Amino acid sequence: MAAKPSRSSIRRRQEKTIRTLKTFGREVYGQIQKQQFPSTKMPSRSTANIRYDEKLRQYVLGEKTVRRTSRNIRHIRPFTQLVWTADFAYGLKSSGKTSTLRDVFYSAQAFDVNFADQQESDNIITDLETVLAMAREDMNIFPEERSEIFGDLTIEYTVPGYEGRRINLTMHPDGVAVGPALTTAEFVEAKADKVIVIEKGAMFTRFIEEQAYRKFNAILVHTAGQPPRATRHLVQRLNNELGLPVYVFCDGDPWGMSIATTIICGSANAAHLKELATQDARWMGLYSTDIQKYKLPSEKLQNVDIKRLLDMQKDPRCAGELWSSQIEHFLKNRVKCELEAFSRYGLDYVVKKYLPEKLRALA
Amino acid sequence: MAAKPSRSSIRRRQEKTIRTLKTFGREVYGQIQKQQFPSTKMPSRSTANIRYDEKLRQYVLGEKTVRRTSRNIRHIRPFTQLVWTADFAYGLKSSGKTSTLRDVFYSAQAFDVNFADQQESDNIITDLETVLAMAREDMNIFPEERSEIFGDLTIEYTVPGYEGRRINLTMHPDGVAVGPALTTAEFVEAKADKVIVIEKGAMFTRFIEEQAYRKFNAILVHTAGQPPRATRHLVQRLNNELGLPVYVFCDGDPWGMSIATTIICGSANAAHLKELATQDARWMGLYSTDIQKYKLPSEKLQNVDIKRLLDMQKDPRCAGELWSSQIEHFLKNRVKCELEAFSRYGLDYVVKKYLPEKLRALA
Numbered sequence: 001m002a003a004k005p006s007r008s009s010i011r012r013r014q015e016k017t018i019r020t021l022k023t024f025g026r027e028v029y030g031q032i033q034k035q036q037f038p039s040t041k042m043p044s045r046s047t048a049n050i051r052y053d054e055k056l057r058q059y060v061l062g063e064k065t066v067r068r069t070s071r072n073i074r075h076i077r078p079f080t081q082l083v084w085t086a087d088f089a090y091g092l093k094s095s096g097k098t099s100t101l102r103d104v105f106y107s108a109q110a111f112d113v114n115f116a117d118q119q120e121s122d123n124i125i126t127d128l129e130t131v132l133a134m135a136r137e138d139m140n141i142f143p144e145e146r147s148e149i150f151g152d153l154t155i156e157y158t159v160p161g162y163e164g165r166r167i168n169l170t171m172h173p174d175g176v177a178v179g180p181a182l183t184t185a186e187f188v189e190a191k192a193d194k195v196i197v198i199e200k201g202a203m204f205t206r207f208i209e210e211q212a213y214r215k216f217n218a219i220l221v222h223t224a225g226q227p228p229r230a231t232r233h234l235v236q237r238l239n240n241e242l243g244l245p246v247y248v249f250c251d252g253d254p255w256g257m258s259i260a261t262t263i264i265c266g267s268a269n270a271a272h273l274k275e276l277a278t279q280d281a282r283w284m285g286l287y288s289t290d291i292q293k294y295k296l297p298s299e300k301l302q303n304v305d306i307k308r309l310l311d312m313q314k315d316p317r318c319a320g321e322l323w324s325s326q327i328e329h330f331l332k333n334r335v336k337c338e339l340e341a342f343s344r345y346g347l348d349y350v351v352k353k354y355l356p357e358k359l360r361a362l363a
Numbered sequence: 364m365a366a367k368p369s370r371s372s373i374r375r376r377q378e379k380t381i382r383t384l385k386t387f388g389r390e391v392y393g394q395i396q397k398q399q400f401p402s403t404k405m406p407s408r409s410t411a412n413i414r415y416d417e418k419l420r421q422y423v424l425g426e427k428t429v430r431r432t433s434r435n436i437r438h439i440r441p442f443t444q445l446v447w448t449a450d451f452a453y454g455l456k457s458s459g460k461t462s463t464l465r466d467v468f469y470s471a472q473a474f475d476v477n478f479a480d481q482q483e484s485d486n487i488i489t490d491l492e493t494v495l496a497m498a499r500e501d502m503n504i505f506p507e508e509r510s511e512i513f514g515d516l517t518i519e520y521t522v523p524g525y526e527g528r529r530i531n532l533t534m535h536p537d538g539v540a541v542g543p544a545l546t547t548a549e550f551v552e553a554k555a556d557k558v559i560v561i562e563k564g565a566m567f568t569r570f571i572e573e574q575a576y577r578k579f580n581a582i583l584v585h586t587a588g589q590p591p592r593a594t595r596h597l598v599q600r601l602n603n604e605l606g607l608p609v610y611v612f613c614d615g616d617p618w619g620m621s622i623a624t625t626i627i628c629g630s631a632n633a634a635h636l637k638e639l640a641t642q643d644a645r646w647m648g649l650y651s652t653d654i655q656k657y658k659l660p661s662e663k664l665q666n667v668d669i670k671r672l673l674d675m676q677k678d679p680r681c682a683g684e685l686w687s688s689q690i691e692h693f694l695k696n697r698v699k700c701e702l703e704a705f706s707r708y709g710l711d712y713v714v715k716k717y718l719p720e721k722l723r724a725l726a
Contacts, residue, residue, distance in 0.1 A: 097710055099706075099710065100564075100568075100703065102565060102701075102703045103569075103710065106705075106706035106707050107706045107707065109707045110706075110709065144563075146511075146537070148509075157536065167534060171535075173520065173522060173524070173544040174509070174540040174543065174544045174545050175542065176539075177511060177537040177538050177540055179537025179538065180568065181535065181537045182537050201507045201509070202465060202466055202507060205461065205463075205542065209460055209461060338465075340463065340465045340468075341469050342469075343462075343473075346470075347462065
């Protein structure tokens with residue numbers, strides 16, 4: 001079944017970003033022309049204002065707002081930084097260039113806009129995200145980390161020099177880097193009918209080598225640990241725009257579970273954004289019960305693992321039946337297991353045995 | 364100028380790997396058939412037997428050898444592990460599969476070959492490299508890290524399912540992952556006439572966005588810090604098979620210099636291998652003197668930086684005029700600088716100003 005997306009969601013999104021940045025600029029200009037001290041209002045990101053929304057199944061910001069105004073001498077510095085950052089982002093978008101978080105920190109120096117350190121510039125970028133209700137990736141600001149994707153999905157680039165060019169993501173069997181160009185590409189057509197998100201590079205490569213992508217008609221996404229936000233957004237788009245079911249496959253330990261919850265329900269850190277969670281994605285393992293069932297080599301839980309599991313028992317994202325029973329099982333059995341442990345039964349075992357059984361069980 | 368390599372160096376290399384592994388197996392079998400305790404001899408990798416070879420311009424192993432024999436009860440365990448690992452590698456090569464170092468550790472369990480931990484299996488893999496004088500990557504055993512490449516080079520895959528298929532490495536503007544498939548690809552044709560190896564992802568992306576690869580006709584390689592060995596070998600092949608000059612561009616600090624020396628002269632850890640050093644590669648920056656010349660934002664050297672610089676003064680790989688004068692300059696000026704610092708002068712400055720000046724100076 002070939003999924004055909006409604007076209008040009010990315011181009012619409014890009015136009016919206018430009019429009020939103022322009023509107024913000026006009027507001028500041030307007031205030032100055034009316035001889036007012038320019039100011040802006042945004043939802044508060046303080047812990048007290050972050051809550052888990054049962055209906056949206058993700059963290060969101062509450063009603064509390066804060067105003068940042070150049071009338072207040074303590075606000076002048078962050079307000080100026082905010083306006084400069086918006087201008088910088090507008091420059092990036094208009095010219096089709098991208099920047100890393102670190103580049104933003106250094107670029108400011110040319111304008112005598114002073115950031116004490118990158119922590120400060122990162123914070124201002126998050127402020128700007130909150131003001132505009134828009135992810136920094138939409139403003140062409142990316143972190144350095146890259147994840148990878150592989151599968152029968154044809155994309156069309158929108159970046160300068162490549163605009164309109166298409167590639168199919170099975171083209172390079174080591175996987176295709178999820179950088180700025182891929183993140184801003186339109187989906188043209190997917191022959192695959194599901195998405196499997198994988199924590200470990202070894203398993204991602206295994207799935208390609210053993211042709212799991214073909215046997216299970218799946219697009220594979222390698223998160224390389226906690227996925228960069230651009231990757232979470234990409235997974236959400238695959239689910240949302242193409243209607244593809246998403247399965248998340250991580251190490252059998254609390255850290256793997258944590259990656260799965262972040263992909264599915266988002267994180268408190270990004271409570272000001274809506275497009276980073278894929279609520280209908282399914283956690284497909286490794287469950288604590290899988291370690292027993294498949295007799296996988298395991299290691300003892302450390303104190304830090306147990307502490308993490310106890311924290312997860314209080315996490316609203318882990319309140320469901322599956323999650324709470326697996327947390328209990330981990331705490332009872334006291335062992336954990338990595339994805340690579342499947343190699344114990346031969347390199348093709350995970351694809352021949354585990355994957356079909358699991359997909360059947362989740363169907 | 365289009366560089367055309369002599370074809371099928373990879374296929375010849377793959378045949379040689381299979382042959383070498385078979386020969387090793389026959390030797391062990393032969394000894395057993397002659398009712399001898401099987402044993403093998405290899406160069407010693409002890410520090411005392413590692414020396415810097417001025418002519419080869421890399422670390423090499425000396426004349427001292429060690430024998431591992433199943434006659435000695437203390438050797439039975441590592442000797443068995445070594446023979447199993449060779450058999451596992453032979454299985455990988457014959458079936459065109461790959462494995463990570465971690466997969467090897469787990470795979471052994473299926474055969475009741477016991478490794479206490481991954482450190483032990485990694486060591487045995489290094490032993491096997493030494494016995495066979497052949498890198499683990501030739502035996503399809505890879506670490507997890509990936510670097511990236513981008514530029515006008517056409518490659519031809521040799522991995523199963525993709526054999527004979529060609530891609531050009533400008534195809535995906537986020538860069539192409541250097542995994543098992545790329546590492547085992549033949550070079551078909553390079554339109555580029557040089558290679559620039561870059562430590563930082565931000566600069567790699569900048570060079571693509573600003574079309575530095577086109578303006579300077581260069582293949583770009585992103586090491587992501589200390590490059591994985593597969594990447595060092597790839598750089599060596601670009602230099603050796605295609606005759607392309609190589610420039611190495613790293614942070615202006617002792618850690619960047621260390622990446623450059625590893626690419627150029629190899630490392631003591633890999634003294635048993637010859638194909639990981641690119642002796643004619645040139646260090647193109649950031650020099651300590653560049654930080655002054657280009658008035659780049661800098662940070663104070665930490666004690667750990669200074670200690671590293673003092674160590675480098677004793678390192679034979681840093682004995683040349685350029686290296687020793689830059690180390691002295693670092694120690695005098697006491698500042699360091701990251702590649703991203705160029706953003707201070709605008710995102711295109713490094714490509715418009717620094718790069719042409721530097722390439723002219725090194726030509």
